[in-house]
Structure formats: C-alpha cells, structure tokens
Amino acid sequence: MCIQKALAGDRRSIGQAISALENGGEMAYEVRRAIAASQGRAHVIGVTGPPGGGKSTLVSVLIKGLRKKGKTVAVVAIDPSSPFTGGAVLGDRIRMGERQWDEGVFIRSLASRGHLGGLSVAAGDVIDLFDAAGFDVVIVETVGAGQSEVEITRFADTRVVVCPPGLGDDVQAIKAGVLEIADIFVVSKADLPDARKTESELLAMLTLRRSQTVVPEVKRVSAAGEEGTDALVDWLDARSERGRRHAAGGANTAYKLVSKCISGDNMAQLLGIELVSASMGSTTLRMKVMRKHMNFNDRCHGGALFALGDMALGLACNSYGKIATLVDGQLSISTAVEEGEWLVAHAYEVSRSRKIGSYHVKITRARDGEHIAMLHGTVYVLDKSLEAAMGGSV
Ligand SMILES: Nc1nc2c(ncn2[C@@H]2O[C@H](COP(=O)(O)OP(=O)(O)O)[C@@H](O)[C@H]2O)c(=O)[nH]1
Ligand SMILES: [Mg+2]
Incomplete structure (x- = not known):
C-alpha cells in the first residue's frame, strides 16, 4: 500500500x-x-438519528446535490452491527451504492466497534484520511442518540440530526441525547402526514432552551418527494467555510501539539507509550506490556496502567493548547494483563467548563478489544498557554 x-x-x-x-x-x-x-480542509458533516429514520436516503440526496455544486464527497457509514453480517449495511450499500460509479464520491461502511475498543477511534481516522485525500465534504452517518453518537459528532463541523415523523416518546431520547449538539434538525419523510407535527414539537422543545446561544435550524425534507432538499444542500454548502477545522485547524493542530507533548515526556519514553491519534478533547495511545511493566505476581503493574491512562487523559485535556492538570483520578481494573500484549488507551472528554474538565479513559487489549481498565479523572484548567510553556511554536 x-x-x-x-x-x-x-x-x-x-x-x-x-x-x-x-x-x-x-x-x-x-x-x-x-x-x-x-493539512485538512474538508467540511465534515455528521448525520445522526434513529434507525430507519431516513439518514442513508438523505445522505444519497446530499451527495447528489453537493456533486451538482462541483464538490467531491466521501461518506463514512457507521453501523452498530458488523459490516459483514449486518443486513443494514448491505441495504445502505445498495441505496447509497448508485453513486459509487462517480469518481468524485467515495462511500465506506465501518463497524461501530473497531478492535481498538471505541467508536470514534477508527471513524475519526477514516474522516481524517478522506480529509487528507482532498475530499471537499466528508459525511458521517451514525445511528441512534447514545453517547457514542454524541462522541462521533465531535468530529463534525456541522451536525445534522434526523427526526422522522411519528417518533412519539423517542423525541425524549433526542432531547436527552443530541439536542445539545445539533446545528440543524432535519424532519425527514416530510411527505408523511405527521411531519408538520414533529416539526412543531421540535420547535417547541427548542424554544424552552433559553440558555442556548445559537438556536439550531429546523428544516422539513422529503427525499422521496425531493421537497426541501435543494434548500438543505444550499444551507450546508454555505457553512463549508466556517467549519471547526477551518477555524482552528481542528484535529491536525491537536495532533501536532499532542505529539510534541508526548515526545517531551520522560515517563512516556520510559514506559514506551506511543501516540496513535488525537483530536480536540480526545486521544488514543498504545503501549506494549514488557518485563519492566510487570509486578511481583507477573501481571502488568497497576501503576503502569495508571500511567498509561493518565498520559492519555493528560494529552486529551491539554489538546486545546491550554494547560490542564489532573486533580483527582480513579482507576478501576477489571482484567489482568500478561507480558507481550499491546494495550490501547482511549481518552475522551465528558464535560468541560472554563476551569474544570471531566475525562474518561478506556484501556483495552488491542488483540481482542477486551476491557482492561477505566480511568475517571477531573482536571483543572489553568489560564496558561501550553505552547508558551513548552517554549515556542508547535
Ligand atoms: N416516505 C418516505 N420514506 C422515506 C424517505 N426517506 C427514506 N424513507 C424510507 O425510510 C426507510 C429507512 O430509510 P434509510 O435511509 O435506510 O434510514 P436510516 O436507517 O436512517 O439510514 C426506507 O424504507 C426508506 O425508503 C422519505 O423522504 N419519504
Ligand atoms: Mg442508514
């Protein structure tokens, strides 16, 4: 390759x-x-919503519209079941497949659980790859409204939440899960009778949120009737210049900063901890368990696990370029690790305010994704630039 x-x-x-x-x-x-x-430059659009909500159909429509505007488009479709056994992926392939002949379109399905043990790990890398390969737009389709979807939308510059009509109580799930992260709600299947009701429910829900400074857009779209599709494509296209990646350099900046940190970290050198990937608020590291990591009982020492987790957490919370430091951390270990195994530590942000951040680190065995340990940590954010502290530009 x-x-x-x-x-x-x-x-x-x-x-x-x-x-x-x-x-x-x-x-x-x-x-x-x-x-x-x-150097990344793509506009990354995350499309999330309940299964069967019309996401893949909508993505098809978006591809068509963006291609008409001369944009090249890559799609990452993430399905909760395996891409080889899951019927949904086959279905997606067929529906989205009609666009595969076009050189300006690349569609790839991924399983939601990569062997690295976290949704965002493989998906984030694939997004970055499409970005680096020069696609103008990268669309990420994820199912549901759970924590992993919230996580994946962190990668997106623009987050689209699909709400099909007739969700009933599931609107509550949307409210609890993804309301906070949406830039736009698309009421899909607008040709169905309940679409207007769903739209007004959403609008009512949004009016209740007084604290929100930027109120998300709501648009009704029927892929079947081609109603509202042009307007949606125009709206998305107009945002292509103001993506987070454009504004801050996004994942790339975080990676460069974090790799400088780890190469200057003596403990990381001592234990053989390596950087795998990084984006704002999230990092993945790996470490091969060697003789020097073992305890008297011939298992990987708890201190080595804590050091790996602490390193991942430390880099994740420093990835914005502001110094943050661990003030409280708790490690729970569920499985012993033998010599020779590769461990992967994936750190992600749970919440962050101006001064305080909360982070989780999942440590898994690379070979089979077995859960090894979990680190929960609270960090204190200092009003100090990391770059300045490291003495120069990154
Ligand atoms: N009536 C109607 N049905 C739609 C529309 N968009 C999608 N569907 C149907 O909804 C079902 C689920 O669509 P799909 O795009 O696979 O949803 P996903 O699981 O969210 O990706 C399929 O049977 C589609 O044909 C629409 O605009 N109108
Ligand atoms: Mg789908």
Whole structure:
C-alpha cells in the first residue's frame, strides 16, 4: 500500500489505507502519521438519528446535490452491527451504492466497534484520511442518540440530526441525547402526514432552551418527494467555510501539539507509550506490556496502567493548547494483563467548563478489544498557554 498515493486521491490506495486503519497494528500507525502531517480542509458533516429514520436516503440526496455544486464527497457509514453480517449495511450499500460509479464520491461502511475498543477511534481516522485525500465534504452517518453518537459528532463541523415523523416518546431520547449538539434538525419523510407535527414539537422543545446561544435550524425534507432538499444542500454548502477545522485547524493542530507533548515526556519514553491519534478533547495511545511493566505476581503493574491512562487523559485535556492538570483520578481494573500484549488507551472528554474538565479513559487489549481498565479523572484548567510553556511554536 502507498500512503502518498492515497493522499493524492488514488481510490484503490484510499481503500487499502482504510483497511489498514481498521486492522490496526503497525500499518495503521504509519497511515495515521502520514495523515497527521497533511493539512485538512474538508467540511465534515455528521448525520445522526434513529434507525430507519431516513439518514442513508438523505445522505444519497446530499451527495447528489453537493456533486451538482462541483464538490467531491466521501461518506463514512457507521453501523452498530458488523459490516459483514449486518443486513443494514448491505441495504445502505445498495441505496447509497448508485453513486459509487462517480469518481468524485467515495462511500465506506465501518463497524461501530473497531478492535481498538471505541467508536470514534477508527471513524475519526477514516474522516481524517478522506480529509487528507482532498475530499471537499466528508459525511458521517451514525445511528441512534447514545453517547457514542454524541462522541462521533465531535468530529463534525456541522451536525445534522434526523427526526422522522411519528417518533412519539423517542423525541425524549433526542432531547436527552443530541439536542445539545445539533446545528440543524432535519424532519425527514416530510411527505408523511405527521411531519408538520414533529416539526412543531421540535420547535417547541427548542424554544424552552433559553440558555442556548445559537438556536439550531429546523428544516422539513422529503427525499422521496425531493421537497426541501435543494434548500438543505444550499444551507450546508454555505457553512463549508466556517467549519471547526477551518477555524482552528481542528484535529491536525491537536495532533501536532499532542505529539510534541508526548515526545517531551520522560515517563512516556520510559514506559514506551506511543501516540496513535488525537483530536480536540480526545486521544488514543498504545503501549506494549514488557518485563519492566510487570509486578511481583507477573501481571502488568497497576501503576503502569495508571500511567498509561493518565498520559492519555493528560494529552486529551491539554489538546486545546491550554494547560490542564489532573486533580483527582480513579482507576478501576477489571482484567489482568500478561507480558507481550499491546494495550490501547482511549481518552475522551465528558464535560468541560472554563476551569474544570471531566475525562474518561478506556484501556483495552488491542488483540481482542477486551476491557482492561477505566480511568475517571477531573482536571483543572489553568489560564496558561501550553505552547508558551513548552517554549515556542508547535
Ligand atoms: N416516505 C418516505 N420514506 C422515506 C424517505 N426517506 C427514506 N424513507 C424510507 O425510510 C426507510 C429507512 O430509510 P434509510 O435511509 O435506510 O434510514 P436510516 O436507517 O436512517 O439510514 C426506507 O424504507 C426508506 O425508503 C422519505 O423522504 N419519504
Ligand atoms: Mg442508514
């Protein structure tokens, strides 16, 4: 596989690079490094909502509209079941597949649980790869309204929440899960009779949220009747210049900052902790368990697990470029680890205010994704720039 060819947009190499990311290991590591060195510029659109809500159909419509505007589009479709056994993915392939012949479109389905043990790990890398390969727009389709979907939408510049008519009590789930993260609500299947009711329920819900400074848009769209689709494409296209990646350099900036931190960290060197990927508020590290990590009972020492988790957490909370420091941390270990195993630590942000942040780190065994340990930590954010503290530009 040639990473440079993938970054130049060669479809076959892109496919191989994605497989390498999914499979993990040394090759994935190389791909991530190459991606991190390139400059991202894509508008990343996250599309989430309940199963059967019309997400894939909507994505098809968006592809068509964005292509008409001359944009190239990559799609990452994430399904909770395995991509090989799940019927839904096959269905998605068929419905979205009609656009596969177009050179300006690349569609890839991913399983929601990569072997690295977290939804965002593989998906985030694939988004970054498409970005680096020069696609103008990257659309990410995820199912549901759970924590992992909230997590995945962190990668997106624009978050679209699909609400089909007749959700009933499920509107509560949307309220609890994704209301906070939506830039736009799309009431899908607008040709169905309940669509207007769903729209007014949503509008009522949004009016209740006084604290929200930016009120999300609500649009009714029928993919079947092609109603509202042009307006939605125009709305999305108009946002392409104000994505987070454009504003802050996004994942790339975070990666560069975090890799500088880890290369200057003596404990990371001592224990052999390596950076796998990083974005704002989230990092993934790995460590091979060696003789030096073992305790008297020939198991990986709890202190080594804590150090790995603490490193991942520390980098995640420092990834915005402001110094943050752990003030309280609790590690729970559920499985012992033998010598020779690779461990993966995935840190993600639970909440963050101006001064206080809460982070979780999941430590898993790379070989099979077995849960090893969990670190919960609270950090205190200092009013100090990390760059300045490290003495120079990153
Ligand atoms: N009536 C109507 N049905 C739709 C529309 N969009 C999607 N559907 C149907 O809803 C079902 C689920 O659509 P799909 O896009 O697979 O939903 P997903 O699971 O959210 O990706 C399919 O049977 C679609 O044909 C629409 O605009 N109107
Ligand atoms: Mg779908």
